[in-house]
Amino acid sequence: MKVNRFTAPTMAEALKQVKATLGAEAVILETTEAPGQVTVTAAVDLDAPGAATTEPADGALLSEVRELMSVVRELVDEQWRRQPPPGGRGIRRLHRALLAQGVDGVIAAALLRETAERLERGTRLDTALAAALGAAPPPTTPSVRLFFGPPGDGKTTTVVKLAAQARRAGRRVLLVGTDTYRLGAALELERYAHALGAEVRRAADPAALTGVLGEPGRADLVLVDTAGAGPAQPGELDELKGLIEAAGTGAGRTLVVSAATGALAAANTWRAFAALAPDACVLTKADTAPGGPIVAQLWRERVPVSHVAAGRRIPDDLEAATPQRLARCLLAA
């Protein structure tokens, strides 16, 4: 068993190195990205001649890696036998698509296994993948919902799109702005609210939010927009936690995250927001990237994707997510 790490400016070049050093049998275990640099960790069971940079691995890691490799190889081989190369169909196609998008190797192996279990003779790959993705329970639909996520990923736009859709359905909507960081954030929300015929309030801190939510004669739907936060902003994440606590356990919690989030950023984003226990996610900017790494990460964490946004138009560019739509995200390469 060899576990090697390869660094290159692009994913294609790193994968080329993997193949040259470890051969076509190599299994990708992990990919990480930094500006201008991609690192791929790959393993191969056999002693590959010419492998120069073997890294020692501890016993537990080695057995985990070995188990994963055998799962991946078994699945790929079995599907290959059952569905010989018809233009890249079957589990091999999914494997390639996940690798091409840089989906974390461990999550990819789990997705391959779940999909393969549903890939009976005659079942289409996208149908089997959608069935594997569809296992997550649907998010609840409370009347108060908070939206949070990394800066600039589309929280405010999503809140306004949802408000516009609710107004079209004749619902009374209240928008609550809590962003005290970005200049003009409150004004932006107020303008949208007026255009939509929705109510709007500001809540600069948790106590103010409790007050707004406790007012009588409230709207049918309350959407709370928050300031961007992320792994690099522990202070903002703490403030967010305060707002969520103030909204109470009955309020929904939606993570808003861009489809352009790479595998490393997806893992870091999840680490930052896991403590806030999101019960739904909106995948934004699906018009700019397929979103495989973040869709896979959310699937692993059992956070259902409620909506997909694929453009800036309000309210049209926001659709309810379906397992088939998410399968398309993962299969795009």
Ligand SMILES: Nc1nc2c(ncn2[C@@H]2O[C@H](COP(=O)(O)OP(=O)(O)OP(=O)(O)O)[C@@H](O)[C@H]2O)c(=O)[nH]1
């Ligand atoms: N292409 C594309 N752009 C989008 C989408 N959703 C939002 N945007 C754009 O992304 C930019 C940021 O959107 P905002 O809604 O302000 O993002 P935010 O998360 O509220 O940003 P902060 O409050 O600053 O953290 C705006 O220019 C939006 O028009 C989408 O689905 N596709």
Ligand SMILES: [Mg+2]
């Ligand atoms: Mg905003």
